[in-house]
Amino acid sequence: MFERFSRSWGLIKASAGVLAKDKELLVFPLLSAICTLIVAAAFLLPAVGLGALDGLREDGMSVTAYVFAFLFYLVQYFVIFFFNSALVGAAMIRLEGGDPTVRDGLRIAGSKVVPILGYAAIAATVGMVLRAIQERAGFLGRIVAGLIGVAWTLASFLVVPVLVSRDIGPLDAVKESALLLKKTWGENLIGQGGVGLVFGLVFFALIIVGGAGIIGAATTGNGVLIGLMVALLIVALLVAALVQAALSGIYSAALYRYAVGAGDSEGFNAQLLGQAFRTK
Numbered sequence: 001m002f003e004r005f006s007r008s009w010g011l012i013k014a015s016a017g018v019l020a021k022d023k024e025l026l027v028f029p030l031l032s033a034i035c036t037l038i039v040a041a042a043f044l045l046p047a048v049g050l051g052a053l054d055g056l057r058e059d060g061m062s063v064t065a066y067v068f069a070f071l072f073y074l075v076q077y078f079v080i081f082f083f084n085s086a087l088v089g090a091a092m093i094r095l096e097g098g099d100p101t102v103r104d105g106l107r108i109a110g111s112k113v114v115p116i117l118g119y120a121a122i123a124a125t126v127g128m129v130l131r132a133i134q135e136r137a138g139f140l141g142r143i144v145a146g147l148i149g150v151a152w153t154l155a156s157f158l159v160v161p162v163l164v165s166r167d168i169g170p171l172d173a174v175k176e177s178a179l180l181l182k183k184t185w186g187e188n189l190i191g192q193g194g195v196g197l198v199f200g201l202v203f204f205a206l207i208i209v210g211g212a213g214i215i216g217a218a219t220t221g222n223g224v225l226i227g228l229m230v231a232l233l234i235v236a237l238l239v240a241a242l243v244q245a246a247l248s249g250i251y252s253a254a255l256y257r258y259a260v261g262a263g264d265s266e267g268f269n270a271q272l273l274g275q276a277f278r279t280k
Helices: 002-021 025-049 063-095 102-111 115-136 140-157 159-165 169-183 190-220 224-259 272-277
Strands: none
Touching: 002 025, 002 063, 002 169, 002 190, 025 063, 025 102, 063 102, 063 115, 063 159, 063 224, 063 272, 102 115, 115 140, 115 159, 115 169, 115 272, 140 169, 159 169, 190 224
8 A cells, every 4th residue: 555655646746847847747637638628518508598508407418419419429529539649749849858849739630630539539439338338227237337338448558648659540459459468567566546545635635724724714704715725725726737737747748758668768777667567
């Protein structure tokens, strides 16, 4: 337990070191968050006004609702994968010893628009299939969908670095990601679990401290102070979320380079990366 946490912290510190050299990498998750909110508003507000969500029923979704949900997932996934590709692309430049800019990341993602869209379509299809299983098979369906969802998350962990680094289609990228994961499989998926664990603790601490601050401000009866404390908590949580997303992207880029034998990645210890996916 403590050894795993120590490795997780080591990987996060290495990723943080890269992020410290290229703070502009935070721009990509920020743009992703802004654009996903815009997409959500663009889909949901007109849908509510036109009654397009009437297809959501207790006994399941209508065909129209499924089509609407698929299109929504498709656009949202495209936005997320596009900016994640920009982040990973810029991180790759840094890990190779270069000095990336935001423009470099966007240029790389722009050159991969077609495969990114294809991967978004695959992810949206998987999401809709899992939702259909959950709705039509009840409790058992939720268990099955959860297991499939975990398998998909593992298999697709390195898809974005593959798409960024190679000139192949989305299906081949998913296959290669699965093969690389199999090749580097270990007892603990540090890249996801470790980062998630550490930032879970960070979010918990922020909520505790922020909650205490809000309660303290409430005892004064000062509305401005209460509002300020709430705003500070929200900003802190948003910043933490942006940092987590950036570190995860940097880590995935470094892990991909390790998995394909691309050589040392600037700021990362090769032995530490090897332990992240320790062979059983």
